[in-house]
Amino acid sequence: MSDSAELHTSELHRAELHRTAIAALEALGLAGVTHLPAVDPPALGKSTSSQQTSSRPAAAKTSKTGGSVSVEAGKSPATAAKEQSLLGTAVNVPKLSLAEATQALKILADEVSACTACEELASTRTQTVFGVGNPQARLCFMGEAPGADEDRQGEPFVGRAGQLLTKIIEACTLRREDVYILNTLKCRPPGNRNPSEQEAANCRTFLDRQLEIIQPEYICCLGAVAAQNLLGTTQSIGRLRGKLHSAPHVTSAQVMCTYHPAYLLRNPAAKRDVWNDMQFLMAEMGIELPHR
């Protein structure tokens, strides 16, 4: 077997183990188990030094770009809270390496591009719009669905709303390539209508697997569709924004909700609220912002 074929196979195997572990945790959560006793790592078998470093991401504050960059000592309140969660306490799923995450996302993107589960969307799309950014990002921005520009270019948030999102990201002292940007739906609904419940359900597996591969520490939902789908709620974005949420049955990430950039284009006065949300999120992430 060639080196690349071996890498491919081991990544698939690891991603599968990853999914199995997440499924087991979800099952425990559904059974009402909210905490597990701490387990001494040696009892689970000998770990490599890289596993030991990455198996407790919640115990240290990573740099703002995520991935395999420098790690500082210290723990934010959000990180401490995360350690209390089912996913962050005793069972730690190792984060995929950059090569593994990149390859696993590529495999998933190929699967998405062939998907025809939503007949109308599959027959009207130019192409699927999977996601873009750092496969090991600490922060994911999650929108609703591709629009016309995104459908044409195959990348999320590239139209006017996308340009505004880029400005928001840069105001947070980050770059688009530092974060990961994805949508609830991978195909454009005709006329930019809201995704139907069935379409969101169809695409949910892809979203969950994408997040399992990236394992972000934070997800920023842009708009009600993303927030309500991820958190499984019908609350308005006005009520959801301004604080962090947990969705341990879905992700170990802390979830922030704020207005969609497209809404800001129609209602510029809401930019102040979004900036307040972003300042709060950056503080939770340990990212210092310059005074404005």
Ligand code: SF4
């Ligand atoms: S929206 Fe998602 S589930 Fe529906 S056809 Fe596109 S990729 Fe498949």
